[in-house]
Amino acid sequence: MSEERVGFFTDTSVCIGCKACEVACKEWNALPEDGLSLTGMSYDNTQALGASTWRHVAFIEQPAPQGRTRLPLLDGESGTAGESAPGSDMRWLMSSDVCKHCTHAACLDVCPTGSLFRTEFGTVVVQEDICNGCGYCVPACPYGVIEQRPTDGRVFKCTMCYDRLGAGQEPACAKACPTDSIQFGPLDELRERAALRVDELHGAGVAGAHLYGHDPEDGVGGDGAFFLLLDRPEVYGLPPDPVVTTRDLPAMWKHAGGAALALLGGVAASFAMAGRRQR
Template identity: 80%
Template sequence: MSEERVGFFTDTSVCIGCKACEVACKEWNAIPEDGISLTGMSYDNTEALGASTWRHVAFIEQPRPDGRTELPLADGAPKPAAAGDGGAGGAGGAGDMRWLMSSDVCKHCTHSACLDVCPTGSLFRTEFGTVVVQEDICNGCGYCVPACPYGVIEQRKDDGRAFKCTMCYDRLGAGQEPACAKACPTESIQFGPLDELRERAAARVEALHGEGVPEARLYGEDPDNGVGGDGAFFLLLDKPEVYGLPPDPVVTTRDLPSMWRHAAAAAAGLAAAAAVAFLPAGGRGR
C-alpha cells in the first residue's frame, strides 16, 4: 500500500436508522434501485447487503435491557432525534422495547478470501487497503460469493457480475471521505485511518461501560481475528448474531496452502506408483 490504511468505524449506539447512508451510497455510485416494496420487516425495506445494496441499515426490535430508556451519546456527536417515543440512537423505541439499528457494509478484510479465489484479477486491494471489484474485468464466475465469510458479495441477475462496496475508491483518490460517512448526521459512520479508529472505538466502549451499558462491544476490530481484522468494524449493543453477523468469521481460504501441499504430495506419490507399475517385469524384481 502506498497510502495509510483507512476504514470505517460504525458506532451503532448512535445510529437513528435514517438511511441517509443508503441513499448517499446509491446516489454517488449510481446503484440500481431496490427495496421499493414493503417487506413487513419493520422499516428494513432492503433486508440485506447485495449487488444493489452496498449499505444496509438493519432494524432489530428487542426488549430494553434493565429498563433503560436512553444511551449516552459519543463525545461531540450531535443529539439525534429519537427513533420512536423514547431513547437516542441505536436504542430508539418505545416503552419496554427498543430498536437496535446498524448500518452494515463490506468489511474490507485484511485476509480477503474473495481476492484469493478471483481468477481474473477483477478483485484487487487498493493503495488504501480496501478491496474493490473492477466490474469491467469481472467474468461472472461467482467464486467470490461463497468465499466471503460475511455473505457480502452478490451477483447481479441481469449479467452475473459481482458487486459490493468500494469504500468510494474514486472519492478516496480525490482526498474525499466516502459518501455514506459524509451523509451520516449522527457520526455513527466514522471514516479515517484504521489505527486511529480502533483507538477511538476502544475509548467509546470504555465510556459506555462507565455509563452503565455493559453489553457494548466491538466487532471486527481485532487484527488477530479470523480475517486478520476488518477494515470496517462496529460497536454493537448485543451479540453479533442479533445483527446477522457471524460470531467468529474465518477467511474461507485459510487452508488453501496446506491443501495444495497435500495435493502435491499425493500427486508425487501417484506419479511414483505409476512409474513403478510401468517398469518391465524383470526390472521390478532386480
C-alpha cells in the same frame, strides 16, 4: 500500500436508522433500485447487502433489557438509539452494515482474473470491466457481502468510494451520516477512538457495548470496517468468529501435491512391474 490505511468505524449506539447512508451510496455510485420490498418481519425495506445495496441499515426489534438504557451521544448528551420507548417492552437496534474490507480477504485469493484488488488505501475493490462472473468470490466471503447482479452475472460491492478517496474526500455514506454513526479516517486512529467510546458507554452503564472486527489478531486479520455493537454479533446478522475461508489453501495444495506424487509413483511402479512380467 503507498497511503495510510483508512476504514470505517460504525458506532451503532448513535445510529437512528435514517438510511441516509444508503441513499448517498446509491446516488454517488449510480446503483440501480433493488426492489424496496418489505419482508413482513421488519420495517427495513432493503433487507440485506447485495450487488445493488452496498450499505444496508438493519432494523432489529427485540425485547428490551431490564431497566431503561440511556446512551450518551458523542457530544456527551443523552441519546435514544437502542433505547426502549416509554411504556414499551421492545427496543430497536440500528446498524449500518457494509463490506468489511478484510486484512486477509478471501475474495482476493480466489479471483482468477484480478478483478478484485487491494488499493493503496488498504481497501478491496472490484473492477467491473475485468470481472468474468465466475462467482468464486461469493462463497469465499466469510460475511456474505459479495453478490452477483442477476442481469449480467458480475459481482459488485462497496468500494469505500475509491474515486472519492483519490480526490481527498471521505466516502459518501460517512459524509451523509447525520449522527456520525459512520466515521471514516485512518484505521489506527479509528480503533483508538472506538476504544474510548466503549469505555464511555461502559461508564454510562451500557455493559453490552463492545467492538467487532477491530482486532488485527482475529480470523481475518482485522476489518477495515468495524463496529461498536450493543448485543451479540449474531443479533446483527454477523458471524461471531469470522475466519478467512482460504486459510487452509496452502496445506490443501501441499496435501494435493503429495497425493499426486504418490499416484504418479504408483503408476510408474505398475508400468515397471508390467515390463518385468513381459520379459
